Amino acid sequence: MAAAAAAHSLWATSIRTTRPEYKQQFNLTQFTLTPHNALRSQWLGTIPTYKFASNLKPLSTKHPHINVTISFSLPTANPERVSATEKIPKWSSKAIKSFAMGELEARKIKSPTTGTEALLMGILIEGTNFASKFLRANGITLLKVRDEILKMRGKPDMYFFSPEHPPLTEAVQRTLDWAIDEKLKSGANGEITTSHLLVGLWRQEESPGRQVLAALEFSDEKAKELHSLISQPGFVEDS
Incomplete structure (x- = not known):
């Protein structure tokens, strides 16, 4: 009982700080314990329990404003390819994420540019898009x-x-432009998908990304199969 009383006295003691700015921010005065219930033990007898109360206030009640810029498009070498009368096709969120992951991979492998090999890794890292599933189904x-x-590369x-944003190689730019043109040519509604990126990448015959795919036994037949799938009406990225 004496120990419990001493603990009660200790917690009821006012808390002070030598930093006045902390006093202002936290408004500390005291922690208190009030009798609440009792625990009975055959070894220690009756032990009182307490409710914990404090007037400790949070550091700030205001939430900071966070400004976030989200890009819903990818760069194109010829923005005028879309006329004023045409509906501008949008990139799927998975295609944009794959592109962003490709930029990060280019930095990881210490490349001065974002090449087709980095874009290929970005597609696979995103992992939930149709193109990545198609690649894995073919052992890539x-x-x-x-x-x-x-x-x-060694x-x-x-x-x-x-650099923070490694500039695009010409092959990557042609890949993006092909994906846009292919979607416009189809005349179908919907978004430009990661599968459009993969087929466009394969068409860059001298690119590192194409060489990697070829080394892993990706072929024109598989590219045609994927192209036929994305050309079907109503094709969308998996959710």
Whole structure:
């Protein structure tokens, strides 16, 4: 009982701080314990329990405003390709995320540019899009792609650092433009998908991404199969 009383006295003691700014922010005065119930023990006898109360206030009741800019489009070399009378096709969120992941992968492999090999990794890293599922169904995984890129590029220079947004190679730009043009040519509603990116990438015959795919036994027949799927009316990315 003496120990319990001492604990009660200790918690009821006012808390002070030598930092006045903390007093202002937290408005500390005291913690208090009030009798609540009792625990009975055959060894210790009756032990009182207490409710914990405090006037501790949060640091701030105001939530900071966070400004976020989200891009719903990807760069195109010829924005005028869409006339004023045409409905501008939108990129799917998974295509945009795959592109962003590709940029990050370009930086990880210490590349000065975002190439088709980085875009291919971005498609697989996003992982939920139709193109990535099609690749995995044909035995092409992210691990295998990374191994092929390492064979092709060698180990990166540990002292080289890529820019925050590595500029696109011409092959990647042509890939994006092909995807836009293909969607416009189809005349179908819906979004430009990651599958459009993958087929456009395969069409860049001298690109590193195409070389990696070819080394993993991707072929024109498989590209045609994917192209026929995305050309079907109402094709959309998986949700």
